[in-house]
Amino acid sequence: MKSRNRIRGLSLQVIPFSEVKDLSIGERVKKILNLILGNKIVILHGRLRPEEEARLIEDTMAMVDH
């Protein structure tokens, strides 16, 4: 296995609901994606609404660079 594929430990970040409850859909999704792009596994307290889930998929696809 090439070294770039090696997992060198996991980094988890817990986001309490209080930290996202006043954010708009865009800001909430941006916050989650920024953490994920920093190679963190995000654990979000509470859950996203269906519109936010769709926006998360949409923004992820827009950011993917193949």
Added chain:
Amino acid sequence: MLRILKSFSQRILFGIFRKRNNIRLGFYGPPNSGKTSLANLICKDWTGAEIGSVSHIPHETRAVQFKEKVEIEYKGKKLTLKIVDTPGIATKIDYENFLKFGLNKKEAKRRAKEATQGIIESIKWLDDMDAVIIVLDSSENPYSQVNITIIGNLVARKIPILIVANKIDLKKANMKKVESAFPEYEVVGISARDGTNMEEFYESLFKLAKKT
């Protein structure tokens, strides 16, 4: 008095006419569930022409495709639809998956890039639908994030849905599992490949159109 009654009945008739005609019917679901196969079957039955190409390689449909004025006549009832076939929605796309299907690296990367754009397009089109057929592969696990997200979004937008459990001709098909995953919705089991159970599908389609 007569004029008022006439105008009232015309409005009612217009309301019914408007509601039952040119319904924008979306086909949504995960990749490779048979959305285009089902849309093709309907379009070929009623217009003589197909809507798009199908393939065993996932993400064959990578742009929204339409068929306007598809007139369906079934048991004396008529329905005019604008059929909107959408690219499959996925949470993950990896070009390496396409290599297994014999595509070269360049083709696989291009397909993956187009597929991501297709997913964005599908989600954007959600707001423009009057009713949606959710096409699922009955041989796959129905409890997926994508299925739950699609249905959740349609419910939040108050868009009526019909769930189609496709590929019931496969040995692995488990129609009961699909029904138990979404107990509050009508589920119709069909095979778009050989046309099994399309009568029940059309019955359900007319019921769905009434909800718009």
